[in-house]
Amino acid sequence: MSRTATPLPAVEVTGVVPSRALRVLAWLSFAAEVIIIGTGGAVRLTGSGLGCTEWPLCTPESLVPLPEQGLHGIIEFGNRTMTGVVGILALAVLLLTLHAVAGLPLVKRALWGAAVGVVAAVVAYTVSAPFGLPAFGFASGALLLAVVIAAIDSLRRTPRRRDLAALAWVTLAGVMAQAVVGGLAVVSDLNPFVVGFHYTASLLLACVTAAYLVRMRSVTGPRVRVVPAWFAVLTHVSGVALAATIFFGVLTTGSGPHSGDADIVRDGFDATVLAHVHAWPGYILAALVVVLTVAAWVLRLEPRRWLLVLVAAIAVQVAVGVWQARTGLPEILVGIHMVLAALSAAVYTVLVLRLKRPAAARDTVPS
Template identity: 35%
Template structure:
């Protein structure tokens, strides 16, 4: 075997992670992506967006917050430090995906995709501070975090399935309905970002520029899209049962329903209580869970076979390897 200076190649020669370890590493990236979204929201809701006055340092003269900056500086700096934890988690997944045999280039690319999204969003976060919390940059910062969550969910799914050509588990119109649901959920997330950018929680105690739209109208549009997403979810729930789809997607559409119901309750509570910060924080957490459920549901409607077995490992069965009723084809 030729010599190489690639550290990942050297690790792969000496360490063979199990399929379960790779799956857990992928799941850890999903968890960290959710945490980053929620803690980023906490920075804004506690008016700590400018707790560190510059970037990449916390102040022009200090890398870390000073006593004079108070709790806001600690909150903002702590959120920055969480990015380091996220980098470690993503790094473990990159190493595990690369070291796993047989080598799966698609999974490794997804892992590296997460790394570059983390780096890109760190820069966007810095621009957010340097721009004085420009609401458009803040929105881009959140959407980039959502993109990271998306790739993390895709990685988690790919770490649990094989590399065969995708096999449809339901008819094409059903899959199209599922992806329409994903698109509507994505639009709901984007509109929610605009609601945030136009709303009262700017991220700092001083006056910060807001997106110049009517907050009541954009909030109503957000609610309208909630009804669209709920309607599409209901349609998919009935459709999956009508075509006798496999158990996994039927279970996942129920999970999505539960998340939407909880998110709806939280949304109305925060609206009628005057947007309390803690409730908004739970609403942000709920938005990540809804997005995860929608993605997993759409991805569950195809099967790529069992995971390729590593050295001296028995082949695993595909999670979706269930008979499909003739009527669903």
């Protein structure tokens, strides 16, 4: 009888097979993280940053925008509503992940942790409100602290696929922290550094959810590099160039004309100078990625297809950046530029994860 090599079934290697619901919700979570960058950009680029003057209420008297807030209030409240959608998706992914890796007991423990967090938030609000302190801020901080504690407890009790559980917890905690930072942006009258951090954190959450999608389809265990060492080093150098490009891009936007509200004038860095500084690491990044792509296809390396995706994203990003700079920074192009930066970072995250593969993926068993 012939004995041919057959790949191990995923369940034998990982012990975890993501359900269809988990796969769908994980993709929706990633999509929502990208969409909220677009809605956040719309808030800023339409001058709706203070469309809701309070947080978490829209006005001192109302949770939702009133007619006098007009379109600006609707746009700002729409972005806040999107935050709720992102949070619900992150929570759903977390609970399904915990159920997949450890069963119902860990899900119940996480829900009990959430209940304790809600109680802590109520207590923090009740104690701080009479003294005129930012009660909602204290309540949000207490809830976030409870989530962090619950995450640490959960990860200690997770018997397998701790990587998936950790990514799911980071996403949920990050979304909650993002809501707090968004509130700080409002109460600080759209401080450019707070707004810039708000965008950067959203971009990082897009990368985390992209990493979850990759790891969800991978087996667990030791990982081995599938590219030459020099290729891996050059890829990480490209990551530094990407980070520098995004950093200076955030500073450039923060110093430009789109402050988020017509009554707020930026008078910090020189946006014209920063635009050139932002372009330098961008061109270096483009050159490095082209070198990596050519090398990957010549050597037939595993991540070569993702490099093509990254080349396409960066090429469009560069074109949009040059176009917007030469046409006076029209709002639509700035918004596209912001979203493309997040997508480029997410694709780069996938690329880095493709530099290695689980050693177990090479194992075979006789049929």
